[in-house]
Amino acid sequence: VNQLEVGLPVVLQHGLDALRSGVCREASVMAVDGNFVLFDLGTGALPASYSEREARVFARVSLDFLNAEPYGVITIPFLHRVDGKPIPNQHAGHESARPVDPTGTASGFWSWNWTSMPRRRAEDVAAVYEWAWKCLRDGGA
Amino acid sequence: MNAVELHFALSTEVHQRLESLLFPPGEPGEHGAIAIITPSSGATRRTLIAHSIVEPREGDVTWDADDGLLFSTSYKSRAADEACRVGGGLLFVHTHPLAMGKPVPSGYDLAADARDLFFLGEALGPAAPLVAAVVGGNRRWSVREYQFRGRTKATAEFATTMRVVGPGLSKFDLSAMARAAGHVDRRAQDSSIRLWGETGQEALGGLRVALVGAGGVGSILAEHVPRLGVGELVVIEFDRITRENFNRQQGSTREDVENRALKAEIACRIARASATAPRFKARSVTGSVVEAATIRDLLDCDVILNAADSAWARQVLDQLAHAHLIPVINGGTELRGEPLEQRIVSGKCEVTTTGPGHPCFECSGLYTVRVATEAREHPRVRGRRGYLRVGNESLDERSPSVISTNALVAGLMELRLQAIALATTPDATVCTQRYHVQEGTLDHSLVRSCAADCPRVETVGLGDLHPLPLGVDRDFEAARQSA
Numbered sequence: 001v002n003q004l005e006v007g008l009p010v011v012l013q014h015g016l017d018a019l020r021s022g023v024c025r026e027a028s029v030m031a032v033d034g035n036f037v038l039f040d041l042g043t044g045a046l047p048a049s050y051s052e053r054e055a056r057v058f059a060r061v062s063l064d065f066l067n068a069e070p071y072g073v074i075t076i077p078f079l080h081r082v083d084g085k086p087i088p089n090q091h092a093g094h095e096s097a098r099p100v101d102p103t104g105t106a107s108g109f110w111s112w113n114w115t116s117m118p119r120r121r122a123e124d125v126a127a128v129y130e131w132a133w134k135c136l137r138d139g140g141a
Numbered sequence: 142m143n144a145v146e147l148h149f150a151l152s153t154e155v156h157q158r159l160e161s162l163l164f165p166p167g168e169p170g171e172h173g174a175i176a177i178i179t180p181s182s183g184a185t186r187r188t189l190i191a192h193s194i195v196e197p198r199e200g201d202v203t204w205d206a207d208d209g210l211l212f213s214t215s216y217k218s219r220a221a222d223e224a225c226r227v228g229g230g231l232l233f234v235h236t237h238p239l240a241m242g243k244p245v246p247s248g249y250d251l252a253a254d255a256r257d258l259f260f261l262g263e264a265l266g267p268a269a270p271l272v273a274a275v276v277g278g279n280r281r282w283s284v285r286e287y288q289f290r291g292r293t294k295a296t297a298e299f300a301t302t303m304r305v306v307g308p309g310l311s312k313f314d315l316s317a318m319a320r321a322a323g324h325v326d327r328r329a330q331d332s333s334i335r336l337w338g339e340t341g342q343e344a345l346g347g348l349r350v351a352l353v354g355a356g357g358v359g360s361i362l363a364e365h366v367p368r369l370g371v372g373e374l375v376v377i378e379f380d381r382i383t384r385e386n387f388n389r390q391q392g393s394t395r396e397d398v399e400n401r402a403l404k405a406e407i408a409c410r411i412a413r414a415s416a417t418a419p420r421f422k423a424r425s426v427t428g429s430v431v432e433a434a435t436i437r438d439l440l441d442c443d444v445i446l447n448a449a450d451s452a453w454a455r456q457v458l459d460q461l462a463h464a465h466l467i468p469v470i471n472g473g474t475e476l477r478g479e480p481l482e483q484r485i486v487s488g489k490c491e492v493t494t495t496g497p498g499h500p501c502f503e504c505s506g507l508y509t510v511r512v513a514t515e516a517r518e519h520p521r522v523r524g525r526r527g528y529l530r531v532g533n534e535s536l537d538e539r540s541p542s543v544i545s546t547n548a549l550v551a552g553l554m555e556l557r558l559q560a561i562a563l564a565t566t567p568d569a570t571v572c573t574q575r576y577h578v579q580e581g582t583l584d585h586s587l588v589r590s591c592a593a594d595c596p597r598v599e600t601v602g603l604g605d606l607h608p609l610p611l612g613v614d615r616d617f618e619a620a621r622q623s624a
Contacts, residue, residue, distance in 0.1 A: 115511050
C-alpha cells in the first residue's frame with residue numbers, strides 16, 4: 001500500500017492527507033487500476049433501509065484529479081434493499097470493481113457521477129468520503 | 142538539451158506589450174525590459190517561450206554612456222523573484238534602434254550577460270533558461286540562450302526561428318530576418334499563389350503541421366494539407382485499417398485492409414504522393430496524444446490539426462495549445478440516422494480552434510470534464526453510452542459516419558489553417574463554425590473568449606512547467622495487446 005501511495009501524483013497524495021486528517025482517518029490506497037486509484041474508505045454502518053448492516057466502501061478517483069473527476073463507488077458486499085427494490089446503478093461483477101473483488105461475486109459497483117463535486121485544489125479529494133456515503137444513503141432511500 | 146532546433150515564441154499579447162516598452166513613441170534611444178522564459182521541449186525542437194513581462198518601474202531601465210543600457214538592481218531582483226515563483230528563467234531584451242540589418246549583441250551586451258545573467262542564473266538553478274535578445278530598429282530580433290560554466294566560460298546558442306502566436310501564427314526566420322519560408326513550386330502551386338501570393342505559399346511551406354487522428358477526417362487532411370503546400374506533416378495515430386472503416390478512409394486500398402495496415406503509415410504514403418512543396422517530409426508516429434511518449438512529437442510542430450474523436454485528447458491538446466503556444470484546430474462530426482426511414486435525423490459538423498487568442502475547447506463547449514473522465518476508462522467498460530455498459534453489450538458500438546460530412550469538416554479545417562497561418566480570412570479565425578446537417582446551414586458561435594474564471598488563461602506560455610493531463614490510453618493499450 002505504501003508503494004502505491006508513494007507512486008501517486010502529488011495532488012492525490014495531498015488529497016489523501018486531507019482525507020485522513022479530516023473525515024476518514026483510516027483512508028488508504030487499495031489499488032491503482034488504469035487511470036484510476038481506488039481509495040479504501042473503511043467500513044461503516046448502513047442505513048436501516050438495507051438488509052446488510054455494514055459495508056466496506058471504496059471510492060474510485062481519477063489519477064488525474066483536478067483535470068478529471070472521480071467515478072464510481074464500490075461496496076463489499078453487494079447491497080440489497082429491505083423492500084426488495086433494485087438499487088439504481090448498482091452492478092454486480094463489474095469490471096471496475098475487479099481490483100477489490102477479483103472473483104466479481106462479492107461487490108457492488110455503483111455507477112456514480114461526481115459532476116458537481118469541488119475540483120479546484122488537491123484538498124477537494126477529501127469530499128469523496130461524504131459523496132460516497134451520500135451515494136449509499138440515496139441508494140437506500 | 143539534445144534538440145536540433147532552437148525557437149523563440151511568444152503570444153501576440155506579450156509581443157505587443159514588449160514592443161510598446163522597447164519602442165515607446167517619441168522616445169528614441171535604447172530601451173529594454175526583462176521577461177520570464179519557460180522551456181518547451183520537443184523531440185527535435187526546443188522553444189524558449191516569453192511567458193510574461195516583469196513590468197519596469199520608473200528608474201529601472203537607464204542608459205549610461207560608459208556601460209550602455211542598465212537594469213536596476215531592484216528590477217533584476219524582482220525579475221529573479223518572479224522567475225522563481227513561475228519556475229522559469231529570464232530574458233534580458235533591449236533595442237539597438239539604429240540597427241537596420243541583423244541585430245548583433247555589442248561588447249557591452251556580452252559583458253552584461255556574463256555579469257547579470259550568470260549571477261541570477263546561479264540563484265535560479267541549472268534548469269532555468271538564461272536568454273538575452275537584441276531588437277533592431279527594423280523590429281527584427283536576435284535571441285541567444287546561454288549555458289554558463291563559471292562566469293567566464295559561456296556558450297551561446299542563437300534561436301533560428303521566432304513564432305508570434307494568437308489568434309494567428311507569424312513565423313520568422315531569425316537568420317534571414319524575414320518570414321520563415323519553405324520551398325515553393327510555382328507551377329504546381331500556381332492557383333493558390335494567385336490567392337495568397339508567393340510569400341503566403343512560402344509561409345505554408347515553412348510550416349510543420351501535426352495531424353492527430355488519421356481516420357475519416359484525418360485521412361482526407363493527410364492528402365489535402367500536403368497539396369496545400371505545407372513543408373512537413375507529422376501523423377499521430379495508433380489504429381489500423383479494417384473492413385469496417387474502409388468506406389471513409391481516403392487513400393486506403395483493399396490491400397491495406399488485407400494487411401491491417403497502420404492508418405498513420407497509409408496517411409504518410411498519401412501525403413508524400415500528394416505534396417506540392419518541394420522537399421516535403423512526412424513522418425508517422427504510432428501513438429496516442431494522451432500518453433507522455435507522444436507529446437514531444439507534438440511540441441515540434443507549429444500547428445496541430447485534431448481529427449481524433451476523444452474528449453480526453455481534446456482536453457490534452459487544449460492545455461498543450463495554451464501552455465506551449467501551438468494553435469490546435471479541431472474538427473468532428475456527430476450524426477444520428479434512422480436506417481429504416483433512410484434518413485439522417487440529426488447531425489452537426491464542427492470546427493473550433495484553441496490556443497492563445499482563442500477560447501479554450503472547454504469554454505467553447507467542445508468537451509466536458511465528465512466526458513473527458515469517461516474517455517479515461519477501458520473500452521470494455523466505456524462504450525458509446527458511457528458507464529451504462531453492462532453484461533454482454535457489444536464492444537463494437539461504432540458511431541454513424543459518412544465520408545461526405547468528413548470531407549466538409551476537413552475542408553473547414555483547411556480553411557481555418559489558412560486563416561491562422563496566412564490571415565486569409567481574419568473574420569473566420571476565432572469561432573466555432575458549425576454545419577447543421579438537417580438544415581444545410583453553416584453558422585458560427587458567439588463564444589470568442591474564455592469565461593472570466595477559466596483556468597486556461599493562467600497557463601498561457603507556461604511550456605513544460607504546465608503538467609498536461611496525461612495517462613494511459615486504454616484504447617491504445619488494447620490495440621497494443623491485440624497486435
